[in-house]
Amino acid sequence: MTDVRESGLRLDGVSVDRWLSARISELSASIVIELSEQLSTCASRPPAGLHGDTSGLVRSCMRLFIDTLRTGEPPGRRQLREIRESASLWADEGIPLEVLVSAYHLGVDVCAQSVVTAAEPEDLPAALQVACLLLRFLGQVMPEVLAGYLESRLATAVEEHGERRAVLSALLAGQPPEDAAARAAVQLPARYAVISLEIGPHPDELGTNDGDRAAAARRRLRRMRTEVERTASGTVLHMLSADGGLLLIPLDETAGGTASDTLAPHERDRLLVLADRLGCVTRAEVMAGAVPARPDAVASAARLAAEIRHVARASSRPAGIYQLGDVAFDYQMTRPGPARDHFATLLRPLATRPHLLETLRAFLSCGLDRRRTADRLHVHPNTIDYRLRRASALTGLDPARGCDLPVIYAAFAAGESGPTGPCPPD
Template sequence: MTVVGEVGLRLDGVSVDRWLSARISELSASIVIELSERVSGHASMPPAELHGNTAGLVRSCVRLFVDTLRTGGPPSRRQLREIRESASLRADEGVPLEVLVSAYHVGADVCAQSVVTAAEPEDLPAALQVACLLLRFLGQVMPEVLAGYLESRLATVAEEHGERRAVLSALLAGQRPEDAAARAAVQLPARYAVISLEVGPHPDELGANAGDRAVAARRKLRRMRTEVEGNASGTVLDMLSADGGLLLVPLDEEETTGGTLGETAADMLAPHEWERLLALTDRLGCATRAEVMAGAVPARPDAVASAARLAAEIRHVARASSRPAGIYQLGDVAFDYQMSRPGPARDHFAALLRPLATRPYLLETLRVFLSCGLDRRRTADRLHVHPNTIDYRLRRASALTGLDPARGCDLPMIYAAFAAGELEPVGPCPPG
């Protein structure tokens, strides 16, 4: 392999490292121009920043490469540490990582082009060696750039997450959140959509390997946060795990429905707000490739604690009443919600289906029959049995409970019994 020192590449009568050293300012200016034209993040920088801090960093990197040409060795530990610290500062300043990485490659490109352009034909082997050394130089410094940048960003994200979690904790505890919000630079909205989430498993979480399941769960959680934060105005507060959790999504407008929390009107969102939450739930389902069940309640910041409890209850009732995946508010499950409240009425209705407790396949058939709109063929398709089997099971259930879904006066009683929520299917339907 040709070595620059052995070939003695000379440009304008001097060695290449001296030639580059004498042109550091010129090269740095060219690199800055290329950055402003080729890298989108630099194009939007204020001129003072571009020709100040950025130009200074470029000059330092060119000097460091010249040192490696002169010594023939890699950058020293001190120099690599300085590169790492510089990248950490760029992260603190909010410079995007892709912009920082592109800057190093653009700088290497400009230096290589300048050497190749100035070289004579007989100097081509050594000029190519300079280009190879530039690639090696990038391989030595880029790990430090990435490590310094990511260390700073991870520390910042952890700090921001902790500060935002403090705001959420204050809201859930019914405390004044203003101080915590100020520390986290969070602007409290007039209202939040308080969302209780339940997220089913991603297909990869159903595998046998525990390590793969853990990776799939982490990826699902990351996609959830990305989807929520990327499609919400204002700062979203969350307490999420791979299985779901709590979201506080800012609502743009003042409450228009009137009333106070606990009254039906105040527990409903405006149509345009509801459309946004429906779309968010759909996107979460697509992003996670999992079933998403959610309850949502609008609330002022001082009512978040009670709204979170109500949202969780709405979600639970929607799940218990066999509703399909999606997001629900109180008006969607008001009957079931009320029937699930403790008291003698709930106990009475729950007792109506107790004779089916030891025959879960009859209970499940009755439940699916109701969810299929009393259509025996759809019920048979859902349960993978013959329609005659459905007829038989419904007759058996009617004989045991005294309730016949074909009788109009019995149907509300059966719905109420299921809404009471004390009996759940405990096993699969047997064949036939």
């Protein structure tokens, strides 16, 4: 390609690089205006901040291109390093990545359009050469822009995660969290919803290839974190893995439940929405125990939430979010004593018939829906009916009878926690 310096392109009697240099202020102003119209994040910034931050970025981009245009040489190693460092600084300043990328692309587009518009017909080949050089320029600088920005954001994310984890650790240890919260810029709410979370398996994670399972687990964890941040309000503290973990979700200061250990209806509704969203993004069942607690009571609330979740799972409840009141009877049956020992024996007749025990457990966890149970166990619905009748005949407990249903739930829960229970853990 012919050197642009030898192309003879002149606009208003001067070389194209000098022509662009004289119009940096005018062109950068038009670019900032267009950015504010195209990008909601940019338009939401105060006008002074928008002009001061983004205009400086645009001017820097244009000057670098004009240097390339004047010398005919691509940006050197030192210039590329400066571009990467500059992008890192913009990330630290909170400029969104889409604004940064658009500033470079719009800067190139406006320069090309202005040159082509001002050129005479006989200068069109040289003007097109300038446009081609602009595209090559973008191809050289954009990888550095993205790398610098993402390196900075990753470092910031790691730092923020560590600071928030310190707040969570203090709360779980029962230590004063105020200093850690101040360092993390976390405003402690009056109450948290302390949630012990369990995410069921997904077929993608049951393959034989370790690499595939690990990749699926990473995708799941990333989606979970994204959904928690998107759905919950305030700063959520979490300790998550691909199969569950612990969430501390801020609750409204003015909206308490009817009791100290109960969520208000609208708070519970919000958590149900979150559980539904987590189920959608992971394509798996979500089981959780939830306990509202003041910051100084988070440690004990976390233990109770885990017990509630375990009891709900052990008693074959359907997937969902449970509070203590939802499983209070079953919870009490897991406490050591003669009552637990009695309930633990009720399903013992099924210990030698695991297919009947499995069917009864699945029927409860499927919300007493025989067709869903049949789909889960890959059998005909009539087979489910037959097995339930056999289980009822052996135990004297019929899940279709309202008075027997809580007893069956309690029997499963007691069997899970008791030393002689018939049911192996899930």
